Amino acid sequence: MGLNNRQKQKTSSPSGPKLIRVKVIPRSKNPGVSQQDDGLIVVRVKSPPHQGQANKEMLARLASHLQQPRSHLQIKQGHNSRIKMIAVKGLSGSKGNRHRG
Numbered sequence: 001m002g003l004n005n006r007q008k009q010k011t012s013s014p015s016g017p018k019l020i021r022v023k024v025i026p027r028s029k030n031p032g033v034s035q036q037d038d039g040l041i042v043v044r045v046k047s048p049p050h051q052g053q054a055n056k057e058m059l060a061r062l063a064s065h066l067q068q069p070r071s072h073l074q075i076k077q078g079h080n081s082r083i084k085m086i087a088v089k090g091l092s093g094s095k096g097n098r099h100r101g
Contacts, residue, residue, distance in 0.1 A: 017087035026054040
């Protein structure tokens with residue numbers, strides 16, 4: 001039997017989630033997302049780094065920036081650090097690098 005659409009979506013990404021390096025700047029007056037020349041994505045958030053508030057806002061802003069559902073992003077490393085490794089499901093190689101400035 002052939003694969004239905006849901007099964008095709010699950011098998012279409014054999015390499016798994018893409019890891020991206022993100023720097024979070026909490027308590028920023030100018031929230032937003034930018035990318036440095038070295039590939040580091042910088043996410044400026046209004047929230048303080050208290051009880052995961054900055055992480056939550058960072059994930060929401062990054063998901064919007066990457067045009068991915070929030071549920072596709074997960075902090076893999078650096079929960080209590082400004083530099084984090086974020087796993088993004090369903091992100092093609094060029095999509096993570098296309099937004100600059």
